[in-house]
Amino acid sequence: MSTLFQDLRYALRALRHNPGFALVAILSLALGIGANAAIFSLAYFFLLRPLPVPNASGVMVVQSQFRGESLVGLTAYSPVSYPDFDDLRRRSHSFAGLTASQYFEFGFAPDKAELPRMRFGALVSGNFFDVLGVHPELGRGFRADEDKVRGRDAVVVLGHELWTTEFASDPVVIGKTIFLNGLPFAVIGVTPESFHGPNAYLRADLYVPLAMEPTLQPRQPGESQEDELDMLGLRVMMVHGRLRPGVRVGQAAAEARVIS
Numbered sequence: 001m002s003t004l005f006q007d008l009r010y011a012l013r014a015l016r017h018n019p020g021f022a023l024v025a026i027l028s029l030a031l032g033i034g035a036n037a038a039i040f041s042l043a044y045f046f047l048l049r050p051l052p053v054p055n056a057s058g059v060m061v062v063q064s065q066f067r068g069e070s071l072v073g074l075t076a077y078s079p080v081s082y083p084d085f086d087d088l089r090r091r092s093h094s095f096a097g098l099t100a101s102q103y104f105e106f107g108f109a110p111d112k113a114e115l116p117r118m119r120f121g122a123l124v125s126g127n128f129f130d131v132l133g134v135h136p137e138l139g140r141g142f143r144a145d146e147d148k149v150r151g152r153d154a155v156v157v158l159g160h161e162l163w164t165t166e167f168a169s170d171p172v173v174i175g176k177t178i179f180l181n182g183l184p185f186a187v188i189g190v191t192p193e194s195f196h197g198p199n200a201y202l203r204a205d206l207y208v209p210l211a212m213e214p215t216l217q218p219r220q221p222g223e224s225q226e227d228e229l230d231m232l233g234l235r236v237m238m239v240h241g242r243l244r245p246g247v248r249v250g251q252a253a254a255e256a257r258v259i260s
Helices: 002-017 021-046 082-091 128-132 160-167 210-216 250-259
Strands: 058-060 095-107 117-124 155-158 177-180 183-190 206-211 234-243
Touching: 002 234, 021 155, 058 250, 082 250, 095 128, 095 160, 095 206, 095 210, 128 155, 128 234, 155 160, 234 250
Parallel strands: 117 206, 155 183
Antiparallel strands: 058 234, 095 117, 095 177, 095 234, 155 206, 177 183
């Protein structure tokens, strides 16, 4: 301990006799600490921050990976095709539930007379809110059957911010018809203010069942008429799974590899 104090006194004397060096040293330390703090803050925000859902530690991201393909990236998500998600959902026993989502640009209009404006939202499987444990502030989430028949259930859950900015937080919005890509959709719910979407750093303004994707984005003449939901090689889905009680991450990962 005495040696430490001697070294400290020596360092202080050296700094006192060399104020220019002391200033450079202090600035260097400040810049280094500040840069490291900023990098950690970004890493936490983009990669580590859990979703604002109940029991977030039990919610896992399920990714797909080809041989030799790296999963390293800013988003830390490697998407899954819908057929692969469907296989995993039907055959997995490690998860209490698995849900898929895909970010999507909508042409939004609060009524038919207004010109549509671009809004960023998500197409989600029918069990999306149930698996994540998110209870709408108003109305309800999707029923499982509202994601079974393609193009049948034109219903939408509004994000809290869209409800606030476009509808003045009016509770009468439940049951209202809005227009997405020129099509009428019935509003059935509003998410809580704390929930911004399936990704911690991208805000979704609204949520629509995945089964509405072919209707919202019809194929043009000359394009493949195959629905994106049928394309095994089209990996665009973000998949979250909630582990069953007592199941470890390694067990779920091993089962997913077997299924794949």
